[in-house]
Structure formats: C-alpha cells, structure tokens
Amino acid sequence: MLQFTKEVDYGIQLISALTKSKSGELLSLRNFSKDSKISFLFLQRIAKKLREAKIVKSVKGAQGGYQLNNEFKNLTIKNIVEALEGEYAVTNCLKKGCHCTKEGKCDSQKVFKMVNEKLVKYLGELKLSEVIN
Secondary structure: OOOOOHHHHHHHHHHHHHHOOOOOOOEOHHHHHHHHOOOHHHHHHHHHHHHHOOOEEEEOOOOOEEEEOOOHHHOEHHHHHHHHHOOOOOOHHHOOOOOOOOOOOOHHHHHHHHHHHHHHHHHHHOEHHHHHO
C-alpha cells in the first residue's frame, strides 16, 4: 500500500496549524508539540527541513516561532513530501541515480513507473489549500 510517513503527516499538521495563525503571528513549536502530542524533537527536525526548503521561516528568541514563508495557496503536497523526504517515488528503483540490476527486464518496474508518473503529477497539482481550507 502506498502511504506517507509520519514525518509527512506531522509536517502537514504543522503547516496546517501555521495557516491558522494570524498574519505576522508566530507559532511556538513547543506549544504546538504539547497541543498536538507530537514529539518536540521530531517536530524540530521537521521544521528544520521545511525551513531549509523555504516553506517556513523561523524567528529565534523567547518570543520566536515559525510562520509560513510562501504563499500557502501555491504549496503542493509534492513540495511538502519532497522537502521532508527528498525525491518521491513509489519504489527506490525509480529514484534518480538508482541502478537496478533488472532494469529494462522487469515487468514490475514498468507498472511502478506508470503509477509513479501519475502519482507524482497529481501530488504536484494538488494544492494543500484545496485540502485543508
């Protein structure tokens, strides 16, 4: 079964919470951790990846926190997945740089490639704002 990781799940929950913040308001990761019952350390790793991907920005200090960096309406599920996990593919053999010993002779890979192309295209078109607003 194709499924997203907990990291993607929690990343989407964090971004969703950020969309509910008033303009200019910062979200405390510690408070979000307590409210959502998600490990603070795990959230820190997720927030760091989202910050490095320029999806969120952070402000340090006692009154610091996180806010969205991009236009929320343009943020796709693919943006989030790839910010947190790197290149998305339904199987490892479809990721760039992977050299399968059965390449060109594997019927499964042909099926996975077709599924992957359609899924990646869909994730790139599906805006998070369409899902959570």
